[in-house]
Amino acid sequence: MKQDIFQAIADPTRRAILTLLAIQALTPTIMAERFDMSRQAVSKHIKVLQECELIKPKHAGREIYYHFNPKKMKEFDNWLAQFRKNWEIQFNQLDKVLLTMKKSRLR
Amino acid sequence: MKQDIFQAIADPTRRAILTLLAIQALTPTIMAERFDMSRQAVSKHIKVLQECELIKPKHAGREIYYHFNPKKMKEFDNWLAQFRKNWEIQFNQLDKVLLTMKKSRLR
DNA sequence: AATATGTGCAATTCAAAAGTTGCATATATA
DNA sequence: TATATATGCAACTTTTGAATTGCACATATT
Numbered sequence: 581m582k583q584d585i586f587q588a589i590a591d592p593t594r595r596a597i598l599t600l601l602a603i604q605a606l607t608p609t610i611m612a613e614r615f616d617m618s619r620q621a622v623s624k625h626i627k628v629l630q631e632c633e634l635i636k637p638k639h640a641g642r643e644i645y646y647h648f649n650p651k652k653m654k655e656f657d658n659w660l661a662q663f664r665k666n667w668e669i670q671f672n673q674l675d676k677v678l679l680t681m682k683k684s685r686l687r
Numbered sequence: 688m689k690q691d692i693f694q695a696i697a698d699p700t701r702r703a704i705l706t707l708l709a710i711q712a713l714t715p716t717i718m719a720e721r722f723d724m725s726r727q728a729v730s731k732h733i734k735v736l737q738e739c740e741l742i743k744p745k746h747a748g749r750e751i752y753y754h755f756n757p758k759k760m761k762e763f764d765n766w767l768a769q770f771r772k773n774w775e776i777q778f779n780q781l782d783k784v785l786l787t788m789k790k791s792r793l794r
Numbered sequence: 795a796a797t798a799t800g801t802g803c804a805a806t807t808c809a810a811a812a813g814t815t816g817c818a819t820a821t822a823t824a
Numbered sequence: 825t826a827t828a829t830a831t832g833c834a835a836c837t838t839t840t841g842a843a844t845t846g847c848a849c850a851t852a853t854t
Contacts, residue, residue, distance in 0.1 A: 590697035591842085602773050609800060621843050623802065628841095642800050642851040650774035657767055660760070666709050667757035698812085716830065728813050730832070735811095749821040749830050 583631035585655060593617070594625050601635055601648040608644065690738035692762060700724070701732050708742055708755040715751065 588594055597611060608626055612619040626646060629635045634653065635646045695701055704718060715733055719726040733753060736742045741760065742753045 584697075584699075586699075586702070587697045587841095590691075590694045592691075592693075593842090595693070599769065602770055607800075608802090618844065619801085620845080624842075627802085644801070648770075648773060650770060650776075653767070653770045654774050657771075660764060660767065662706065663709055663755075663757060663760045664764075666755060667761045669757075694811090700812095714830075715832090725814070726831085727815080731812070734832085751831070 583628050585632045585634065585652065588628050588632045588634055589656070591625065591628075593622075594629055597622075597625060597629065598634060598648060598653075601646055602650075605638065605645040605647045607646070611646075690735050692739045692741065692759065695735050695739045695741055696763070698732065698735075700729075701736055704729075704732060704736065705741060705755060705760075708753055709757075712745065712752040712754045715753070718753075 589598075593615065596615065600606060600611065600614065606614075608623050609619060611626075612622040615622065626635065630637065630646070632652065634649055636649050638645045638647055696705075700722065703722065707713060707718065707721065713721075715730050716726060718733075719729040722729065733742070737744065737753070739759065741756055743756050745752045745754055
């Protein structure tokens with residue numbers, strides 16, 4: 581069962597993990613300590629994140645450092661693009677309003 | 688129970704609804720026809736989307752047209768910003784590679 | 795070689811969310 | 825006024841996901 585990036589991000593703990601890993605790669609045990617959470621619980625979240633390739637493992641002896649994968653997160657950005665025009669229209673209309681206000685001040 | 692925007696977007700049906708509504712406002716009944724899904728199921732998705740303010744209702748007689756709310760979707764874009772530097776770093780490195788290739792062509 | 799540490803996997807329990815059915819309410823239309 | 829249409833709400837069932845517990849395996853350390 582291949583995981584979905586949208587569902588992976590839906591969980592607050594997984595979002596926190598991503599935020600951490602975007603700064604530096606960490607092992608499951610260290611993550612568990614940071615979140616005051618059982619290692620196994622974290623491990624399951626890691627599995628979900630790894631299945632949709634938002635993070636990647638890098639073995640170092642008996643430890644496994646998980647790295648954030650920006651490439652995959654960019655897919656999200658691409659999905660969001662379809663809505664970007666919607667809020668840009670809104671802001672353009674705001675620009676018009678501001679412009680009108682400015683003109684009336686100058687008058 | 689206030690709904691979370693991340694969880695709202697996790698469901699594929701709700702994402703499809705958002706895509707539709709970003710183009711034009713629709714009533715629940717019309718949406719249900721489009722998705723070949725029970726009206727009540729769609730209605731529940733609408734409730735979730737409305738609770739986190741991703742869509743807004745506009746009454747017209749006995750019908751209710753739901754509109755997409757770009758302002759709320761932009762919150763997503765803001766969250767994504769923390770990761771943007773990660774993939775930009777990656778692309779900058781790509782730029783370096785391209786620049787090196789270009790130079791070697793010129794040589 | 796014996797023990798400790800880091801990790802993943804499987805089974806189970808518990809909670810939340812998706813979907814269905816039935817009903818209530820409001821607004822049209824005949 | 826009687827009927828049809830559009831919608832929301834509540835109860836219930838089924839599915840899905842989060843967390844815990846116990847175990848197995850690999851790599852260190854003594």
